[in-house]
Amino acid sequence: MVNSTREVRMVKKVLAVHFSQTGQAAALLENIVRPLREQADVALTCVRLEVTPPFPFPWPFWRFLDTFPETVHLDPPPLASLPLAGDENFDLIILAYPVWFLSPPPPLTAFLRHPLARAVLRGRAVVTATACRNMWVMAQQTVKQLLLETGARHLDHVALVDRGHALATFITTPRWVLTGRKDAFWGLPAAGVAEEDLRDAGRFGVALLQGLRRNDEKRDTPLLTGLGACKVDTALVASETIGIRSFRIWGRALRALGPPGAPARRALLVFYMLFLLAVIVTVVPLSMLLRRALTPLMGARLERTRQSYEAPSGSGVERLGHDHG
Numbered sequence: 001m002v003n004s005t006r007e008v009r010m011v012k013k014v015l016a017v018h019f020s021q022t023g024q025a026a027a028l029l030e031n032i033v034r035p036l037r038e039q040a041d042v043a044l045t046c047v048r049l050e051v052t053p054p055f056p057f058p059w060p061f062w063r064f065l066d067t068f069p070e071t072v073h074l075d076p077p078p079l080a081s082l083p084l085a086g087d088e089n090f091d092l093i094i095l096a097y098p099v100w101f102l103s104p105p106p107p108l109t110a111f112l113r114h115p116l117a118r119a120v121l122r123g124r125a126v127v128t129a130t131a132c133r134n135m136w137v138m139a140q141q142t143v144k145q146l147l148l149e150t151g152a153r154h155l156d157h158v159a160l161v162d163r164g165h166a167l168a169t170f171i172t173t174p175r176w177v178l179t180g181r182k183d184a185f186w187g188l189p190a191a192g193v194a195e196e197d198l199r200d201a202g203r204f205g206v207a208l209l210q211g212l213r214r215n216d217e218k219r220d221t222p223l224l225t226g227l228g229a230c231k232v233d234t235a236l237v238a239s240e241t242i243g244i245r246s247f248r249i250w251g252r253a254l255r256a257l258g259p260p261g262a263p264a265r266r267a268l269l270v271f272y273m274l275f276l277l278a279v280i281v282t283v284v285p286l287s288m289l290l291r292r293a294l295t296p297l298m299g300a301r302l303e304r305t306r307q308s309y310e311a312p313s314g315s316g317v318e319r320l321g322h323d324h325g
């Protein structure tokens with residue numbers, strides 16, 4: 001293929017896959033792939049994931065809660081369709097997703113476990129991207145593990161979060177997913193990742209295009225370092241670790257009582273809700289106080305935790321404002 005500078009370049013095949021309910025993960029992916037679109041040396045294939053039956057939006061309250069056991073136990077409904085043959089040889093695969101209950105959303109789990117997707121992912125360079133409230137670390141650990149099981153080569157992760165304070169988003173995010181309303185109210189900010197942050201994700205696409213043109217995706221090194229790809233808030237990691245453990249334990253008990261919607265599950269869900277509320281108003285403030293007191297003693301350990309969860313792309317910003325080359 002000959003491009004405008006008359007250089008001869010190989011056409012790079014890129015697969016962009018996403019699941020999104022309200023469009024945030026979709027917008028993130030669209031902004032990442034925009035620089036790759038309409039390039040003579042890039043062939044882009046886009047796949048939107050959906051399961052059958054589809055999840056509702058906005059969410060009825062009990063349906064929302066009753067979805068966590070299967071989500072955290074990686075037991076998704078089947079994909080509605082998957083327009084892949086399994087023998088495509090993509091140079092780069094980009095996966096964009098929202099976080100659900102500190103886990104990958106079921107449609108992404110279904111994709112990562114689908115035989116065709118596994119065949120397509122094996123040995124391929126993969127970039128993951130998430131747009132969520134603020135807790136993406138445990139979900140991404142799970143996604144990394146699922147990718148490892150497919151034999152994919154995970155090169156980078158981008159994480160965009162709601163800029164609102166954790167206490168504000170604790171109200172604005174549930175309001176959004178349960179009512180569909182994300183506007184600012186009562187002095188609280190609008191819910192979701194800021195439009196500007198989604199738009200700025202174009203920088204990752206520019207860097208991916210440059211990397212592909214240099215065949216960098218063939219090496220096992222990240223392409224998006226220095227671009228502020230993901231920043232771990234160590235203050236939230238402890239809550240995430242406890243949260244996912246609690247979801248898994250209670251999720252197992254709930255699943256033992258029947259499938260989603262079973263009346264016995266509803267009774268235990270009510271109990272778990274009350275338990276969670278009690279934990280949130282007692283244990284969480286106590287653990288925050290304790291953490292504040294211990295932070296000076298744990299500096300080096302927290303730094304190691306941050307770096308390991310931010311791997312491979314990291315939170316460095318040294319390439320921002322440059323041409324991303």
Ligand SMILES: Cc1cc2nc3c(=O)[nH]c(=O)nc-3n(C[C@H](O)[C@H](O)[C@H](O)COP(=O)(O)O)c2cc1C
Pocket residue numbers: 019020021022023024025026064067097098099100101102103131132133134135136173177192
């Ligand atoms: C069922 C459900 C569970 C969620 N759980 C989390 C979570 O654990 N952590 C988080 O940061 N955001 C969570 N969110 C917010 C989503 O990550 C995301 O911001 C929101 O669903 C919008 O994404 P979309 O526009 O791509 O659908 C959750 C949303 C839903 C619907």
